[in-house]
Amino acid sequence: MTMELLLEIGTEEIPAGYLAEGLAQWRRLMETCLSGNRIEIEEGVKTFGTPRRLVLIGKGISERQADLVKEITGPPRSVAYDGEGRPTKAALGFAQKQDVSIEEVECIETPKGEYLYVKRRIPGRPTAEILAELLPGLIADIPWPKSMRWGAVGFPFVRPIHWVACLLNGEVVSFQVAGVKSGDTTRGHRFMSPGPIQISGIQEYLREMKQAFVVIDPEERERVVREVVQEAAEKVGGRPGDDPELVSTVANLVETPSAICGSFDSSFLEIPDVVLITAMREHQKYFAVYDKEGRLMPNFVAVNNTVTRDVSVVQRGHERVLRARLSDAAFFVREDRKTPLLQRLEGLRKVVYQADLGTSYAKVQRFQRLAARIAEKVLPDEIDHVNLVARLCKCDLITQMVGEFPSLQGVMGKEYAQLEGYPDAVSTGIYEHYLPLRAGGELPSSGVGAVVGIADRMDTIAGCFA
Structure with a gap:
């Protein structure tokens, strides 16, 4: 007989950026927990979530964990039996320790000789018992970028827990986590269906959530x-x-x-x-x-x-x-x-790039010289543009716009350069010297941006590992 597991953790609002990875980690933890405790699951585990609830659904879960067969080697046969074949204290002690009769003890041939041997079958425990013991720790083990503690509860979690619903084939799996006892009650949408909702299984839960204005997937x-x-x-x-x-x-x-x-x-x-x-x-x-x-x-x-x-x-x-x-x-x-980009270059003297490597102004001076040397080899006709882009490309860092939206570094440099009438090769190079932003990301379309970007990165690597 297989069973269905429904586990819902009701919380205060979880940050949007935490949810996807948190759910993926929770699913992996549950799969590891079940397999590590010899509990078979035929249809797998799925996790769902909203800002105020984490939901785990498992189907095809075995009713009990698989029996455990232990093969235990005891003392050598020469020590376990006397000359007349009667068991010695060593054999009797081994049998007693393994909770078997002496008649169940066998002998096995090993590279070191013949030894006593017993095969014990330990019956598996009910899945409900195991889950009740392990779920509090499993919930605590979900990794989050940041966790918090609240009130007198010393339990760290992404946000305070308000309710826990846990059903195995319609029966409550009883445990306590963060001072909250599990049950068969959930909640609907915070504003449109805030009251408690009693559930008896997965299908009813999914139906009730839909009626309570909650899309869990x-x-x-x-x-x-x-x-x-x-x-x-x-x-x-x-x-x-x-x-x-x-x-x-x-x-x-x-x-x-x-x-x-x-x-x-x-x-x-x-x-x-x-x-x-x-x-x-x-x-x-x-x-x-x-x-x-x-x-x-x-x-x-x-x-x-x-x-x-x-x-x-x-x-x-x-x-x-x-x-x-x-x-x-x-x-x-x-x-x-009101301040042209190039006039902002001097302002970079007040911006510390790295304590041991000086200011951003010093960094610009270093990679400008390096970019010019590279351009002499690969872009001799664009040296003037390369020098200009190298001097301008960090100037937007001290604009108010980039101060408010740091993600616009390079983007605003390009916009302001265009508004000031710089050639397209220069404005585009200011933005593209940051490319690629990540592995597999967009590459610079211009040689000017590529050369300045390489020079900037070479200076960073040399400075960090010098």
């Missing part, structure tokens, strides 16, 4: 997010930007996604597109909206964790918040443009 939530964002953007004749990372993040911020399309003053479109998109994306987790020609529209899509009664009230709230963010971004751009 992250992949399903991502699909819903894409659909509702698309529908919201289409209401203003636009389409949302393709941003899988933002879809994943937003899906892990909500339990039941719904979307609203808002607008902002078209005067903000004078700000570089990348600034608008970053302000919406990083601070507010909003989706940018584009027209049929691929131009940015004065609209955005926000994903909410509730189905709103009055859309206009929520929409105005989102618009008010975004207006403040975009006003800040517009101010940063205006202030940054």
Whole structure:
């Protein structure tokens, strides 16, 4: 007979970036736990999660752990029996220690001679008993980037635990973790179905969660997010930007996604597109909206964790918040443009790159000379551009825009260089000297960016390992 396991840990809101890896680690821990305790599982273990719950479902789990067969070698036969073949104290002691009769003791031939030998079969224990003992430790072992302790509870976990539901074939597996006793009760959506819900098994749980406005499967939530964002953007004749990372993040911020399309003053479109998109994306987790020609529209899509009664009230709230963010971004751009990029080079003297390697200004001087030497060999016609890019490529680090959005380093350097009228080879090289951003990432399309990027990295490696 096989069994079904349902385990749900109800928590306060888990950071969106923690959820996917936490669920994957939890699944691996459970699989290791079951196999290590000789508990067979035919259909595998699956984990699901939302911001306020971690869910583990296992099907085809054996009712008991497999019996354990132990083969134990005892004393040599020459010591275990006397000359007349009668068992000695050594043989009797061995049998007593192994809790078998002397008649069950056998002899086995080994490279060292003949020894006493006994084969013991230890019956497997019920799976429910083993899980009750091991689950508290297994839950504690889930690795998180950061854990916390709360109240008088000394239990470290990603967020405070409020409830634990654990059923094996409909029966509660009783244990206690972080001061919370397991049971057969869960909760629905925090605002739309906050009351307790009693469950008796996996199918009822899945049905109740759907009725309680909770989509437990992250992949399903991502699909819903894409659909509702698309529908919201289409209401203003636009389409949302393709941003899988933002879809994943937003899906892990909500339990039941719904979307609203808002607008902002078209005067903000004078700000570089990348600034608008970053302000919406990083601070507010909003989706940018584009027209049929691929131009940015004065609209955005926000994903909410509730189905709103009055859309206009929520929409105005989102618009008010975004207006403040975009006003800040517009101010940063205006202030940054008052100082040309090249004039910012001297400001890098005040930026410490590394205590033993000096300032960012000193680093620029070093890799500029190195980039020029490389360009003499591979890009002799582009030496002037290489020198200029090397001097400009770190200047945006001390702009207000990059101070607010560090992910825009290089991006804002390119934008400001274009606005100041530098050649495309220079503005593109400023951005591309950072490429690739990661293993397997996009490579520089220009030789200028590649040469400066290589020189920068060579200086870093030489400095760190000198």
